[in-house]
Amino acid sequence: MAQHKLRLDVKADTEAHLLYIQQEIEYFNSTNDTLQSIVLNDWNNAFSSKNSALAKRFSDEFDRSFHLASENDRGYTDIKAVSDENFKELHWQRAAKHIDIITLNLNKPLLPFQSQLIRLTYIVKMPNSRFTQYGFDNDKLYLKNWYLSPALFSNKKFITYSNENLDDISNTIADYSIRITIPETFHIASNLKVETIDATGSYLLSGENYQDVSLIISPTAINHIFKNDVIEVDCSIENSRLDDYQKAIVIDKITRFVQEKLGNSSVPKLLVSNEDYKRQPFYGLNQLPAFLSPYPDEFMFELMFLKTYLNNYLKANIQSNPRMYNWIYDGIQIYTMMQYIDTFHPDMKMTGNLSKIKLLKSYNFINLPFNEQFNYLYMLMARKNLDQPIGSSKEKLIKFNEQISGKYRSGLNLKYLDSYLEHNIVNTSIQDFLALNKITQTSSHDLEYILKKNSPKNIDWFFTTLVDSRDLIDYKFGRVKKSSDSIKVTIKNKTRTNVPISFYELKNDTVVYKKWIENITTDTTLVFPNYEADKLTLNYHNEIPEYNLRNNWKSLKGFFFNNRPFKFNFFKDLEDPYYNQILYVPEFEYNLYDGMALGLNVSNKSILNKPFTFSAAPFYSPNTQSVVGKFSAIYDNNIREEGKLYKVRYILKGSQFHYAPNARYTNFSPSVQFFLRDKNFRTNKSEYIQLRQLYINRESSPVITDVNTDNYSVFNAKYGNYQAEGTKLYSLLTDLQVANSFGKLSAVLHYRKLFENNRQITLRFFAGTFLYRSTTSDYFSFGLDRPTDYMFEENFLGRSETTGLYSQQFVYAEGGFKSIFGTRYANQWMVTTNAAFNIWNWIQVYGDVGAFKNENFNTKFVYDSGIHLNLVPDYFELFFPVYSSNGFELNDPDYNQRIRFVVTLSPKTLISLFTRKWF
Numbered sequence: 076m077a078q079h080k081l082r083l084d085v086k087a088d089t090e091a092h093l094l095y096i097q098q099e100i101e102y103f104n105s106t107n108d109t110l111q112s113i114v115l116n117d118w119n120n121a122f123s124s125k126n127s128a129l130a131k132r133f134s135d136e137f138d139r140s141f142h143l144a145s146e147n148d149r150g151y152t153d154i155k156a157v158s159d160e161n162f163k164e165l166h167w168q169r170a171a172k173h174i175d176i177i178t179l180n181l182n183k184p185l186l187p188f189q190s191q192l193i194r195l196t197y198i199v200k201m202p203n204s205r206f207t208q209y210g211f212d213n214d215k216l217y218l219k220n221w222y223l224s225p226a227l228f229s230n231k232k233f234i235t236y237s238n239e240n241l242d243d244i245s246n247t248i249a250d251y252s253i254r255i256t257i258p259e260t261f262h263i264a265s266n267l268k269v270e271t272i273d274a275t276g277s278y279l280l281s282g283e284n285y286q287d288v289s290l291i292i293s294p295t296a297i298n299h300i301f302k303n304d305v306i307e308v309d310c311s312i313e314n315s316r317l318d319d320y321q322k323a324i325v326i327d328k329i330t331r332f333v334q335e336k337l338g339n340s341s342v343p344k345l346l347v348s349n350e351d352y353k354r355q356p357f358y359g360l361n362q363l364p365a366f367l368s369p370y371p372d373e374f375m376f377e378l379m380f381l382k383t384y385l386n387n388y389l390k391a392n393i394q395s396n397p398r399m400y401n402w403i404y405d406g407i408q409i410y411t412m413m414q415y416i417d418t419f420h421p422d423m424k425m426t427g428n429l430s431k432i433k434l435l436k437s438y439n440f441i442n443l444p445f446n447e448q449f450n451y452l453y454m455l456m457a458r459k460n461l462d463q464p465i466g467s468s469k470e471k472l473i474k475f476n477e478q479i480s481g482k483y484r485s486g487l488n489l490k491y492l493d494s495y496l497e498h499n500i501v502n503t504s505i506q507d508f509l510a511l512n513k514i515t516q517t518s519s520h521d522l523e524y525i526l527k528k529n530s531p532k533n534i535d536w537f538f539t540t541l542v543d544s545r546d547l548i549d550y551k552f553g554r555v556k557k558s559s560d561s562i563k564v565t566i567k568n569k570t571r572t573n574v575p576i577s578f579y580e581l582k583n584d585t586v587v588y589k590k591w592i593e594n595i596t597t598d599t600t601l602v603f604p605n606y607e608a609d610k611l612t613l614n615y616h617n618e619i620p621e622y623n624l625r626n627n628w629k630s631l632k633g634f635f636f637n638n639r640p641f642k643f644n645f646f647k648d649l650e651d652p653y654y655n656q657i658l659y660v661p662e663f664e665y666n667l668y669d670g671m672a673l674g675l676n677v678s679n680k681s682i683l684n685k686p687f688t689f690s691a692a693p694f695y696s697p698n699t700q701s702v703v704g705k706f707s708a709i710y711d712n713n714i715r716e717e718g719k720l721y722k723v724r725y726i727l728k729g730s731q732f733h734y735a736p737n738a739r740y741t742n743f744s745p746s747v748q749f750f751l752r753d754k755n756f757r758t759n760k761s762e763y764i765q766l767r768q769l770y771i772n773r774e775s776s777p778v779i780t781d782v783n784t785d786n787y788s789v790f791n792a793k794y795g796n797y798q799a800e801g802t803k804l805y806s807l808l809t810d811l812q813v814a815n816s817f818g819k820l821s822a823v824l825h826y827r828k829l830f831e832n833n834r835q836i837t838l839r840f841f842a843g844t845f846l847y848r849s850t851t852s853d854y855f856s857f858g859l860d861r862p863t864d865y866m867f868e869e870n871f872l873g874r875s876e877t878t879g880l881y882s883q884q885f886v887y888a889e890g891g892f893k894s895i896f897g898t899r900y901a902n903q904w905m906v907t908t909n910a911a912f913n914i915w916n917w918i919q920v921y922g923d924v925g926a927f928k929n930e931n932f933n934t935k936f937v938y939d940s941g942i943h944l945n946l947v948p949d950y951f952e953l954f955f956p957v958y959s960s961n962g963f964e965l966n967d968p969d970y971n972q973r974i975r976f977v978v979t980l981s982p983k984t985l986i987s988l989f990t991r992k993w994f
Contacts (some may be wrong), residue, residue, distance in 0.1 A: 078283070079103050079225055079249035087257045087292055092211040094199040094221065102225055103190045110185040112178050113193070114233035116246060118220035121175040121238035122150035122202040122210075125831050128173070128237035133206070134801040135757060136474055141206050142802055143833055150202035150210065152223070160192035173237045177223065195223055207240055208350040214261075217350050218290040220244050229396060229516055236398050241469050241477070242354060243397035246286045253280040257292050264291040264298035264309045266346035266391075282342065286391060289346050298348075301326045305334045307344040312352055312379050316372040322380075325373065329381050332418070333388060336411050338506045341513045342391045345384065352383045358452070358479055369427030374420065385411055392509055394516045402465040402485045402542060403522060407505055409486025410493075413446045420445065437642070439656075440649040440682075449483040450620055451649060451683065456480040457547060457622060458684035460713040460721055463756060466519070466542040473756050487620045488541045494618035495575050495591060496530055504529045536574045546572040547715065550613050551626035553598060557605065564611065564629075565600045566592065570622070579615040580608035586615065624652040650681045662692055665980055667873035667881050668733035670698035686711055699737060705730035719762075722750040726767075730867070735875040738776035742867045744769045759800050765793040769866055778875060781854040789814045789866065802829040817855050818846035821889070837911040837919075839891055844904040848930075856900035859890035859907075859927065859937070860975075863900075870979060878972075885954060885975035892923045893975045894939035894959040901927035911943055919943040921954070936960075952977035 080101040087094055104110055121129035125142055133141045141149070157165045159182055166180045185191045199221055202210040209219035226233045227245040234245040251267060259276040263269060266289050267282040280288070291298060291311065298311045301323050308326055317325075334340075357378045368375060385408045395403060416423060423445040424430035435441045443451075456462040456476060463476050465485045472481055493501040504526045511517055511525070523538050540546050549572075553565030566576070573596050580588035580603065587606040613627040621627070642654035650656070662676040674694030679685065693704040707728035714721050729743040746767030753760045769789045773779075789812050796807040804827040812819050821843030829835045843857050854863050861882075864874055869888060873881025885893060890901075891909040907925030914920060922940040929935075939959030945952050954975040956964040964973055 079247055081222075081224070081249050081251050083222060083251075083253045083255075085253060085255040087216065087255060089211075089214050089216060089258055089261060089292060089294075092201040092216065094201070094218075096195075096197055096199060096222060098195045098197075098223060100193040100195070100223075100225060101190055102185070102193060104185045104187055106228060106231075107187050108231055109187065110181065112180050113185075113191070114226040114235055115177040115179060115223045116175070116220070116226050116244055117152050117169075117177050117223055118175045118238035118244055119150050119199055119201070120152040120169075122206070123152070124174055127175065128239050129175075132239045134803070135759060137799075137801045139801045139829065142829060144203065144206075148203035148205075149200075151200045153198040153200070154195065155198070156194075156196040158194045160194075162194070165193065170235075173235060175238050176226070176235050197223065204350070208354045215293040216291070217348065218288075218292070220287070221290075222288070224287070225249070227394075227396065227516070234396055234398075236470075239470050241398065243401065243469055244287060245396060245398065248284050248286050248394060250283045251281060251285055251288055253288065254278070255280065255290070258294075261292055261294055262296045262298075264293075264311065264346060264348075265289060266309065266342070266344055266387075268344060282344070284341050286394075289348070291346070291348060298346075303327050303330060305330045306340050308347055308384070309344065310347045310380070311349045312347060312376065312383065313349050314372060314376040314379070317376055321373065322376065325377050326380060328419070329377065329384060329415070332415055333385065333411065336414060336502060336505075337388070337392075337407070338509050340388060340392055345387050345391060347380060347383050347387060351387060352379050355382070355386060355478060357382050369429045371428075374423070374427075377419075381412060381415060382408070392512060394512045395518055398469045400519045401469040402481070403508075403519060405465070405482040406485030406489045409449060409483055410489040410501075410505075413449065413486060413490055416445050438644060438648045439651040443649065447617065449487055450617060453480050453484040453487060453620055454622070454683055460715070461756065462545050464543055464545050466538075471755065471757060484620060488537070491541070491619050492526075492534065492537055494577070494616075496532060496534070500529050501526070540572060540574055545715070546570065547622040548572050548574055548576075548619060549622040549626075550576045550595070551623075552611065552613070552629040553600075555611065555629050555631070557631055560605050562603050562605050562608070562611070562631075563600065564603060565598060566595055566613070567598045568595050569626075571596060574619075576613055577615065577618065578603070579612045580606050581610040581612060581615070582606065582608050584610075625650070627652060647680070647682055650683050650685075655679075656681060662694075664694055664703075664732070665872065666732060667876065668698060668736055668738075669694070669696035669703055672696045672703060672732075674704060684711070686713075696733065699733060703732045703739070705732075717754075719751040719753075720749060721752050722748075724748040724750065734773065734867075735776040735778050738774045738779070740774070740867060741772040742769070758798070760796075760798040762794070762796045765791070765795075767791050771865070771867065776875075781852040783816070783850060784852055784854045784865070787814060787816070787865075791866070803827065814855075816850040817848045819855075819857075820844055820846060821857070835913045835919075837909075839887075839909040841889060841891060841905070841907045841909075841925075843889065843901075843906075845902065848902060853900040853902065856902045857889050857905040857927065859899050859901065859905070859925070860885075860892040860895050861899070862886060862888045864888075872978070872980075883972065883975050885952075885977050887977075890923075890925060890927075892925065892937070892939055893921065893941060893954040894923075894956045894961060894964065894973070896937055896960060898927075898929070898935060900929075902930055903928040911945075913945075917945045919945055949977070950979045 082099040084097045085094055102113055121127045124130060130141055157167050157179065159165055163182055165182060167177050169177055179193065181191060201216055204210040204212040204217060209217050224246045226235060227247050236245055254277065256277045257263060261276065263278055265280050267280040270279045272279050298309050299319055301308045301310060308330065310326065389404045389407055393404060397404060425443045425445050425448045426441050429435060430441050461473065463472055463481060465481045469477060489501055507525045508522045511521060527534060547570045549569040551567050551569055553567045556563040573594060575591050575593045576595065578590050578592050579586050587608055609632050611629040611631065614621050639653060639655045641657055642651065643657045646660050647658055648656060656679060658678055658680060660676045662674055664672045672694035674692050676690060676692040678688065678690035680688050680690065687710050689708045691706045693702055696703050707726065710725045712723040726746045731739055731741045734740045744767050746765060749764040751762040769791060771787055773785045775785055792811040794809045798805045806825040809822045824840040827837045854865055862869065864871060869886045872884055876882040890905055890907045905925065905927040907923060909923045911919045911921040921943045924938045926934055926936045937960045939956055941954060941956040943952065943954050956973050958964065964970065967973060
């Protein structure tokens with residue numbers, strides 16, 4: 076069969092990270108269409124702009140490293156000349172929104188089954204590898220997506236996807252011949268065959284039927300070649316504790332296993348690099364430092380090599396649109412990994428050697444089989460109502476779904492189908508599909524056709540439900556009636572998702588009867604033979620990715636069927652379907668009046684989200700030698716239907732701590748929250764509405780002079796709109812409060828923008844007014860530089876302090892001023908604007924202006940300015956006032972008392988800085 080041919084002559088400058096390339100593309104039109112133009116992928120050029128699709132992807136995931144990087148760290152492609160076989164210039168252009176896609180306009184139409192020679196001369200500047208693992212790392216170069224390659228042509232058009240750091244370039248298959256010159260002392264590794272031309276650092280690389288070419292150029296030899304009669308592997312996966320002989324045994328075992336399950340590779344050689352593994356590591360406990368790893372060294376290397384080898388094997392052997400049909404690549408990879416674990420490590424636990432520690436035996440996650448983690452990591456997102464259809468185009472998936480949850484769900488789906496069909500039908504179908512890819516381009520429809528052709532059962536549900544929808548699966552038992560020879564069972568379909576479910580009868584934890592049940596759309600009563608079972612279960616071996624396993628069993632012994640015993644565990648655990656888990660975790664709270672209060676948080680909060688959770692945390696206050704604490708009860712109603720509203724949360728919570736020396740406050744609040752989101756989960760946009768009634772009781776204190784503020788209740792309605800990414804933020808919050816003695820309305824608008832020159836501006840606008848007021852106290856007034864926090868929702872360390880260090884704590888609320896003025900409160904209205912502009916990195920200048928009105932006083936205008944050290948946003952910040960309505964504040968002899976600080980002792984705030992890039 077005629078094939079595209081690519082010939083490249085490359086000279087590598089490892090110091091400047093430049094590639095000087097002369098290239099010929101012999102493009103063969105294997106379609107029935109006449110082509111007027113040809114599309115080339117130039118994914119390296121995605122690094123040339125802060126406005127590319129790649130840069131936007133980084134920003135969406137709160138990664139600002141690319142935006143802040145120097146020009147030398149970013150890459151580009153500089154095209155010098157493009158011509159045809161007659162050296163006649165070809166016109167080309169890049170689309171404004173796709174700067175890494177090139178369209179070549181041909182001088183004459185390319186007819187079906189004819190060839191066109193294209194000559195190109197260009198320079199490639201490699202990016203820093205810290206962005207994607209690919210590029211330069213000091214003198215080492217990992218070349219990935221580095222040259223101009225013809226895009227895949229499918230369904231009468233070229234597939235034109237930009238680089239979005241998804242490792243899914245859609246190149247057409249071609250034969251390659253690459254002559255490359257590198258410094259004499261450097262070494263080269265590739266997925267192509269490598270031959271030395273001469274001793275001056277010139278090499279010839281060649282290969283047939285490749286979709287992509289990867290190269291590693293390094294000053295030291297980091298790769299080792301392993302070859303058997305199955306395939307040749309150039310490997311740089313790191314594991315210093317295994318020697319080459321031990322690695323060779325593992326690689327031989329894995330390559331033979333993959334050949335057995337998937338068939339012969341269409342390419343004779345693969346590159347399996349440490350960089351490829353780092354891009355998609357095996358998430359879990361093996362992410363711990365090596366000295367804490369619970370797995371044997373050989374098993375760790377197996378995991379790393381197996382995952383990376385399968386990834387690269389499938390990319391080289393499947394001719395599909397990798398962005399549109401990503402679930403096929405992921406599904407086959409994870410399904411094959413699960414088969415490998417079942418074959419060679421059937422007794423391996425999810426926690427490895429930790430499962431042997433007797434002290435930990437009571438924990439459910441300690442005893443789970445290794446492959447169970449795939450289901451739990453999928454369920455992590457399903458329980459958060461953040462799961463997406465695995466059949467979605469890859470760029471639409473949020474990061475956790477793209478790299479972990481959706482990938483695992485794809486593999487679990489194939490395992491489910493294999494359990495249902497049996498007779499090795501799924502494995503045979505996968506082999507047939509891969510064989511088809513050797514002769515033609517494929518799609519999800521081809522795999523569907525093959526599976527249905529090989530299946531004796533109807534499996535329409537697999538594609539319509541498990542691939543193309545996010546429908547949940549959840550079956551439970553209803554009434555059970557047992558007789559001497561039969562068992563009458565009602566099975567309920569809680570989600571109305573019509574897929575097969577497995578039914579088991581157990582006797583002394585041994586399966587005595589199994590049957591697959593189909594077409595249970597609602598409540599269905601069935602009769603089964605009685606094999607003297609003592610327990611009935613659904614989905615006993617967890618072969619079905621089911622939403623809730625706690626309702627899957629029914630005991631046939633005792634008076635109270637399914638009476639779960641209580642199980643107490645220290646810290647957190649995975650959900651155990653056979654117990655009511657109570658978890659207790661040490662916790663601390665700190666404020667000036669209670670001191671470092673230590674306590675125990677008792678809850679039912681397992682690692683996976685639950686519809687109903689409760690928490691009670693009593694603390695011992697050393698300063699007052701009394702008990703304080705807090706409690707909450709939360710019910711989440713996740714809404715799965717299409718629409719903006721995706722969750723309704725009902726909350727009942729309260730707390731009791733000291734707000735002044737020897738004076739307590741008690742806070743009690745029922746509330747309901749409505750959460751809304753955009754149809755596109757990746758937009759980082761969310762809205763919420765909150766309605767709550769707040770009841771406050773404060774003990775009197777000699778340091779508190781506010782009258783009639785001991786006991787009060789407030790009705791509060793809020794609307795919030797939040798949109799954020801790494802380079803831009805916008806938020807709006809409106810707040811209505813209604814009480815007996817006052818009513819007030821306020822709004823806060825927040826905007827932050829990081830410009831292309833790496834300067835950042837932050838703007839905040841606050842406006843608030845009283846609707847009515849019948850109290851003489853300033854306790855409910857708007858605070859210019861510090862709110863009184865009468866609703867007890869801010870994290871004040873010393874909320875009643877008016878002097879000293881604790882009074883200098885700054886909370887970004889209401890007026891938002893940093894300087895302290897003679898009049899600090901407003902009981903009619905207040906309008907303020909806060910601005911900040913960075914000078915260098917985390918050093919900013921700030922300025923605040925505002926006006927406010929108090930009853931019987933004229934409107935007052937104030938301003939301030941100074942230096943802001945934004946060390947850890949929202950966690951630790953410092954403000955140094957310079958000039959304000961008070962004058963030049965640096966002249967104040969007590970200037971150290973003017974400095975304001977932000978400090979947060981809540982772990983949730985810091986954790987959110989890391990989790991937001993995933994969810």
